[in-house]
Amino acid sequence: MISCTRCKSPLDAQVLNTFAPTPCPACEEPIRADVYPALFRKLPSGRSGVPLQGEEEASCFYHPAKKAAVACSACGRFLCALCDVEFNDRHLCPACLEKGKAKRKIKNLENRRVCYDTVALSIALISMLFVWPTILSAPIVLFMVIHYWGAPSSIIPRSKIRFVLAFGIASLQIVGWILFFGSLIIA
């Protein structure tokens, strides 16, 4: 049942799929609700796996008493219906799924990434505001650029421009400090 997001009262069919803001019958707030067939779809019930009928049947790696239904696409272990996780058109066992998430091999399971290019550029720029911290920050930025050049950045399309800019700014800062200390020594 679809409810108004303000007054929480159920919305009538007249308000749904109008494709333009329509007043909510209860609170009269203009609301547009686009509903899709998934709303009426029943949730699939969990599968428990079929018990083994004879000795000649292959059994699940994790449940030896259950009949194997499919092989894991990653490790090849036989899995029963309970252990089979269908993900991205592949059949995976829970262990491979966990490993894939931990090692970032399954992109669609990642829910957080650190973008080192943005971090490097931010450090390079913010330290410039206070001048003196650049003595420390410039080598750190250079290290980050070199070390994380090949590391995965954001999940969305992105160029290496931030890394290039951070590298350029940090290099200039180092050159500036060399010139400053050089002039002090000469003086």
Add this chain to the structure above:
Amino acid sequence: MTAEKSTYRRLSGKKRGFIIGHHTLWRGRDHLLQIYARWGAEDYKRYYFNDIQAIITRKTGVGRIQNIVIGVLAGLFGIFAVTSTSGWVPFNTIIAVILLLILMINLFKGPTCETHLLTAVQTEKLQSLHRLNTAQAVMNQLKPIIERHQGRIQRKALAQQNAQSSDPKKKRPPTRRVQRDLKARKHESGRVHLMLFALLIFNGLIVAAGFVLTHVGLTFLGTAVMLMMGICVVVALVKQHESNLKQPLRTMTWAALGYICFSFISAYIISVGLAFKHPEIFQNQWEMIKLFSNTTPWDSSFMMTISIIALSGAVAIGIPGLCLLRNSQQANRQASGLSTAPVSATATKRIS
């Protein structure tokens, strides 16, 4: 890597966080990706097209309130820029122009909204879709894609859903809000609220008078009004608790509390500043009051800013508060009129 990169397309709309971060929405091959990015870290949320049950957007009044506040401030700074003769003209003009630009951008962006996405197990707010025009454009863009994954919804299924929802046997238990409304049976006339908003407007007039007039009487009057407002706001907040007063009116009362706190704090800061500037009269209360009375908004930019905020705050809270109260009282009167109508009709019949 190239194939991975080409899978996401940016959808319109972006919402910046209060201080850091921003929310964006991306369209993938088989899912929507919501990204919250801040300080080089990105958090992802995926909503698969196959699982999306509904996308709901609701128009909100946030944009209108922003426009009113910015407009009032811009107008006040504009008036001061035109009327003042001292060296404040450039300052007031620049502020008024900046505020006007912000107002125009806000008007151009259109009304604000809240957009939610529903799946079988979650209701998530799509932060980036906070402007109605953008939200509608994105919803129109997503509709054919989701329909490609799920198929088109039948009008009959919707009608069936409607019939089920209207079936009293299958009705949901009352939500927390409905329960609160049922519980909130205490009728509140709003007399204290009326006093509070009237005092707010009166206080605005006193602040406005401070631009052209300095007198001890005005300071005493302002202090008395502030004290009365302080008492009224506490009583109003107690009275509106679990009463039948509408939510916007309750919000206005809380805003009035914020205004009073701001006024007390700013008055305290000004008094402390004066005491530091003139330590010789620090012990003499009467001299302090006289000195306080002689300060005008034209003395410094700080005083000018405080006076403008106080004036615009009084107008922006007082007038809408009174209007909301009048609407609420009219609605209550109509409701009571409707409920008494059948009784009066039967009474007339009996008399005849």
